[in-house]
Amino acid sequence: xxxxxxxxxxxxxxxxxxxxxxxxxxxxxxxxxxxxxxxxxxxxxxxxxxxxxxxxxxxxxxxxxxxxxxxxxxxxxxxxxxxxxxxxxxxxxxxxxxxxxxxxxxxxxxxxxxxxxxxxxxxxxxxxxxxxxxxxxxxxxxxxxxxxxxxxxxxxxxxxxxxxxxxxxxxxxxxxxxxxxxxxxxxxxxxxxxxxxxxxxxxxxxxxxxxxxxxxxxxxxxxxxxxxxxxxxxxxxxxxxxxxxxxxxxxxxxxxxxxxxxxxxxxxxxxxxxxxxxxxxxxxxxxxxxxxxxxxxxxxxxxxxxxxxxxxxxxxxxxxxxxxxxxxxxxxxxxxxxxxxxxxxxxxxxxxxxxxxxxxxxxxxxxxxxxxxxxxxxxxxxxxxxxxxxxxxxxxxxxxxxxxxxxxxxxxxxxxxxxxxxxxxxxxxxxxxxxxxxxxxxxxxxxxxxxxxxxxxxxxxxxxxxxxxxxxxxxxxxxxxxxxxxxxxxxxxxxxxxxxxxxxxxxxxxxxxxxxxxxxxxxxxxxxxxxxxxxxxxxxxxxxxxxxxxxxxxxxxxxxxxxxxxxxxxxxxxxxxxxxxxxxxxxxxxxxxxxxxxxxxxxxxxxxxxxxxxxxxxxxxxxxxxxxxxxxxxxxxxxxxxxxxxxxxxxxx
Amino acid sequence: xxxxxxxxxxxxxxxxxxxxxxxxxxxxxxxxxxxxxxxxxxxxxxxxxxxxxxxxxxxxxxxxxxxxxxxxxxxxxxxxxxxxxxxxxxxxxxxxxxxxxxxxxxxxxxxxxxxxxxxxxxxxxxxxxxxxxxxxxxxxxxxxxxxxxxxxxxxxxxxxxxxxxxxxxxxxxxxxxxxxxxxxxxxxxxxxxxxxxxxxxxxxxxxxxxxxxxxxxxxxxxxxxxxxxxxxxxxxxxxxxxxxxxxxxxxxxxxxxxxxxxxxxxxxxxxxxxxxxxxxxxxxxxxxxxxxxxxxxxxxxxxx
Numbered sequence: 001x002x003x004x005x006x007x008x009x010x011x012x013x014x015x016x017x018x019x020x021x022x023x024x025x026x027x028x029x030x031x032x033x034x035x036x037x038x039x040x041x042x043x044x045x046x047x048x049x050x051x052x053x054x055x056x057x058x059x060x061x062x063x064x065x066x067x068x069x070x071x072x073x074x075x076x077x078x079x080x081x082x083x084x085x086x087x088x089x090x091x092x093x094x095x096x097x098x099x100x101x102x103x104x105x106x107x108x109x110x111x112x113x114x115x116x117x118x119x120x121x122x123x124x125x126x127x128x129x130x131x132x133x134x135x136x137x138x139x140x141x142x143x144x145x146x147x148x149x150x151x152x153x154x155x156x157x158x159x160x161x162x163x164x165x166x167x168x169x170x171x172x173x174x175x176x177x178x179x180x181x182x183x184x185x186x187x188x189x190x191x192x193x194x195x196x197x198x199x200x201x202x203x204x205x206x207x208x209x210x211x212x213x214x215x216x217x218x219x220x221x222x223x224x225x226x227x228x229x230x231x232x233x234x235x236x237x238x239x240x241x242x243x244x245x246x247x248x249x250x251x252x253x254x255x256x257x258x259x260x261x262x263x264x265x266x267x268x269x270x271x272x273x274x275x276x277x278x279x280x281x282x283x284x285x286x287x288x289x290x291x292x293x294x295x296x297x298x299x300x301x302x303x304x305x306x307x308x309x310x311x312x313x314x315x316x317x318x319x320x321x322x323x324x325x326x327x328x329x330x331x332x333x334x335x336x337x338x339x340x341x342x343x344x345x346x347x348x349x350x351x352x353x354x355x356x357x358x359x360x361x362x363x364x365x366x367x368x369x370x371x372x373x374x375x376x377x378x379x380x381x382x383x384x385x386x387x388x389x390x391x392x393x394x395x396x397x398x399x400x401x402x403x404x405x406x407x408x409x410x411x412x413x414x415x416x417x418x419x420x421x422x423x424x425x426x427x428x429x430x431x432x433x434x435x436x437x438x439x440x441x442x443x444x445x446x447x448x449x450x451x452x453x454x455x456x457x458x459x460x461x462x463x464x465x466x467x468x469x470x471x472x473x474x475x476x477x478x479x480x481x482x483x484x485x486x487x488x489x490x491x492x493x494x495x496x497x498x499x500x501x502x503x504x505x506x507x508x509x510x511x512x513x514x515x516x517x518x519x520x521x522x523x524x525x526x527x528x529x530x531x532x533x534x535x536x537x538x539x540x541x542x543x544x545x546x547x548x549x550x551x552x553x554x555x556x557x558x559x560x561x562x563x564x565x566x567x568x569x570x571x572x573x574x575x576x577x578x579x580x581x582x583x584x585x586x587x588x589x590x591x592x593x594x595x596x597x598x599x600x601x602x603x604x605x606x607x608x609x610x611x612x613x614x615x616x617x618x619x620x621x622x623x624x625x626x627x628x629x630x631x632x633x634x635x636x637x638x639x640x641x642x643x644x645x646x647x648x649x650x651x652x653x
Numbered sequence: 654x655x656x657x658x659x660x661x662x663x664x665x666x667x668x669x670x671x672x673x674x675x676x677x678x679x680x681x682x683x684x685x686x687x688x689x690x691x692x693x694x695x696x697x698x699x700x701x702x703x704x705x706x707x708x709x710x711x712x713x714x715x716x717x718x719x720x721x722x723x724x725x726x727x728x729x730x731x732x733x734x735x736x737x738x739x740x741x742x743x744x745x746x747x748x749x750x751x752x753x754x755x756x757x758x759x760x761x762x763x764x765x766x767x768x769x770x771x772x773x774x775x776x777x778x779x780x781x782x783x784x785x786x787x788x789x790x791x792x793x794x795x796x797x798x799x800x801x802x803x804x805x806x807x808x809x810x811x812x813x814x815x816x817x818x819x820x821x822x823x824x825x826x827x828x829x830x831x832x833x834x835x836x837x838x839x840x841x842x843x844x845x846x847x848x849x850x851x852x853x854x855x856x857x858x859x860x861x862x863x864x865x866x867x868x869x870x871x872x873x874x875x876x877x878x879x880x881x882x883x884x885x886x887x888x889x890x891x892x893x894x895x896x897x898x899x900x901x902x903x904x905x906x907x908x909x910x911x912x913x914x915x916x917x918x919x920x921x922x923x924x925x926x927x928x929x930x931x932x933x934x935x936x937x938x939x940x941x942x943x944x945x946x947x948x949x950x951x952x953x954x955x956x957x
Contacts, residue, residue, distance in 0.1 A: 418793055437763030506740070521723050
């Protein structure tokens with residue numbers, strides 16, 4: 001199996017040799033072959049025993065790796081199928097080389113992600129981790145003619161390397177002490193050393209990839225800049241590699257579990273709430289989705305954090321439900337987020353704008369896209385009977401079941417998590433009623449919508465696949481939760497009593513039943529409605545205008561006005577800027593005025609831009625030394641040597 | 654199980670009792686108790702007018718609204734009889750099911766492209782988002798107190814009398830449930846159903862464009878929603894093991910009392926200033942935390 005995988009990796013270089021029009025099909029062929037290979041060998045490990053054990057001997061896919069491999073496979077496939085339709089518009093615009101590089105980077109992003117979850121050796125891991133960063137960088141800068149895209153891409157690359165640095169240091173510290181650099185050596189390291197420092201290094205390193213606030217600043221820039229299939233893949237799967245890393249490290253932790261749980265829970269609650277709050281005030285559809293990725297990473301983290309706290313306090317129920325909720329949400333998020341990004345991409349392709357305020361009324365022109373976006377929206381809000389509900393439900397259940405037997409402080413901790421989780425849910429609904437309602441409903445807000453039409457059938461196929469998976473998990477949750485539960489118990493060492501599983505599966509099947517009842521009721525009422533209206537007179541007319549008949553699309557709610565009452569509450573935290581000149585009291589004939597809001601990322605401006613500005617101003621002051629005259633530089637060297645001499649004489653150095 | 658027909662029956666009279674109370678208090682002759690249901694019958698008899706701006710979302714919204722309400726009913730218990738489909742943490746399902754209905758009503762209103770309806774939808778979205786924590790914290794405290802996580806088991810194990818501190822908790826719970834029901838139904842302190850100005854409406858303006866069959870569905874949903882909250886209030890007040898006949902009597906008494914409270918409240922109270930609403934709703938979360946504190950004391954976690 002490893003040999004075959006390496007063979008596919010080598011084959012991928014053939015992309016550069018082929019004719020431009022064949023390259024996509026060729027890449028698709030390699031992708032499908034690798035997906036088939038990895039899926040089969042991870043689902044049926046006994047069928048394909050490794051015939052060449054000396055290849056990749058440091059790889060030992062366990063259930064966690066297999067779980068992530070399957071997630072990667074599904075979304076990589078749907079995203080690439082979507083790319084087939086989406087990239088057609090760029091076929092003539094992009095040069096032959098760029099076309100190959102994009103496809104090649106895509107397949108290598110896939111390879112590197114698979115390797116990331118398989119490899120355990122520290123240095124091998126870091127190499128493929130780096131490969132993942134570089135290939136995704138190449139994907140992001142597909143439209144590099146736009147300077148902004150290139151700048152975003154470079155910003156992304158730099159931040160990824162910052163993360164790499166943290167990981168490298170963490171691996172080295174652990175490796176130095178135990179002589180074994182890699183995930184397998186961590187257990188013995190944590191057994192004999194302080195856990196918090198190295199864990200924090202890992203958390204920062206992986207957290208940059210995952211997008212925990214305040215490590216997230218690359219994320220809302222890179223996702224909108226990348227082509228939509230790539231955004232879907234990056235947001236759906238690639239940022240989860242950070243979660244994978246955190247989990248991998250977590251299950252080696254030996255002590256200080258409580259503090260570590262608190263760290264994770266705190267960052268996650270903060271990321272979840274801030275992520276969705278910042279999403280609400282965005283006008284850019286893809287940036288909005290990007291901020292939602294941060295929110296969902298927050299939800300995943302809440303699950304994981306609660307799981308760790310459960311481990312720390314010996315609360316078996318919370319451990320199992322927290323981790324399973326988090327893990328299942330990894331899968332769920334990869335499905336609905338990629339679905340949302342695909343359809344946002346379709347909207348972009350049809351209207352050439354991502355600005356929500358210029359859209360509207362698309363549900364009539366693109367009914368299928370609208371329906372799929374709606375399914376994604378409902379799922380991401382965690383509403384039943386869709387998949388997001390199941391994972392959030394598991395976390396809720398863990399919380400509620402832990403309330404009775406926990407101590408005072410722990411109860412308060414649970415209460416805070418509960419408030420955070422419900423707030424995130426409510427805010428998500430606020431955000432997605434806006435995203436769906438303003439983009440797809442009402443009247444068109446600009447002429448960009450006029451030319452829009454439904455995307456080709458080929459581009460709908462990935463959405464169908466993702467929606468089917470969403471519905472399957474939402475309605476048949478027991479089949480999906482059971483294996484996830486098993487993985488959780490295997491890794492965390494929490495016992496999985498029969499009674500517990502039985503109870504849980506019964507609960508889940510009841511949820512499926514209630515979801516089925518709901519769908520049945522919808523069908524019954526809808527049929528009743530149709531039957532009823534057939535016998536009545538149905539006419540059409542204008543929308544009720546309160547007696548005013550001159551209403552037009554300009555008077556509709558926009559993304560900005562939708563967020564207005566919320567940002568009135570949240571502006572102290574969000575700091576959205578409004579630029580407008582108010583009409584003075586004595587102005588009789590007010591002239592033309594403009595109004596603009598600029599959502600800001602407070603963390604970016606305070607934590608990144610401000611220190612950089614300060615640093616640059618220091619550098620500017622030092623710049624007087626750079627005279628360009630060689631004798632000055634010789635003088636510097638001389639002074640430096642003198643300094644060393646003096647320091648040595650006084651025995652300071 | 655037996656709760657569903659009882660709740661549906663209570664829903665038939667609920668809006669009528671509110672209207673009747675209001676008419677008596679204001680000294681009007683007023684319509685009969687069944688008038689809202691007769692109105693619904695009239696609506697069923699009529700055809701529909703659809704705005705040319707609207708599409709399938711607008712038509713789907715009331716259908717989903719009613720379906721979510723009815724499926725939420727499946728987890729609501731009555732007295733010592735468990736719900737139709739009880740499961741652990743079913744109140745999360747209940748709450749999220751109602752949120753699903755609301756999601757659709759909101760996007761249904763946005764589908765009309767009207768500035769008024771957008772405004773109402775926007776306000777409703779904000780308020781329902783803010784009220785969510787209060788409800789789940791309250792249920793969390795119930796779970797902490799009783800050790801169970803489903804509506805059916807919790808109410809079975811919960812006794813409001815006996816321990817005076819639990820009675821305090823019961824009162825806070827009662828207050829919260831009434832207020833949450835008012836917000837969820839867009840009634841008085843948050844929203845005034847009587848108002849005639851679109852600019853000051855919340856829920857009413859969202860459903861302005863519905864007519865005929867669809868509007869009837871919206872009204873039915875509202876009536877059931879009231880009765881469901883009435884049923885929850887009843888379950889939290891009346892111990893489950895009392896005699897079934899007595900239970901049914903108390904159930905209807907609580908429903909009537911709840912409707913009368915709504916009616917009297919709306920007769921004497923003015924609607925909040927729109928900007929104050931968010932603050933008002935967040936206060937409920939604070940009150941819910943108070944309930945949490947009380948339960949911490951009851952369960953001896955917090956010793957004073």
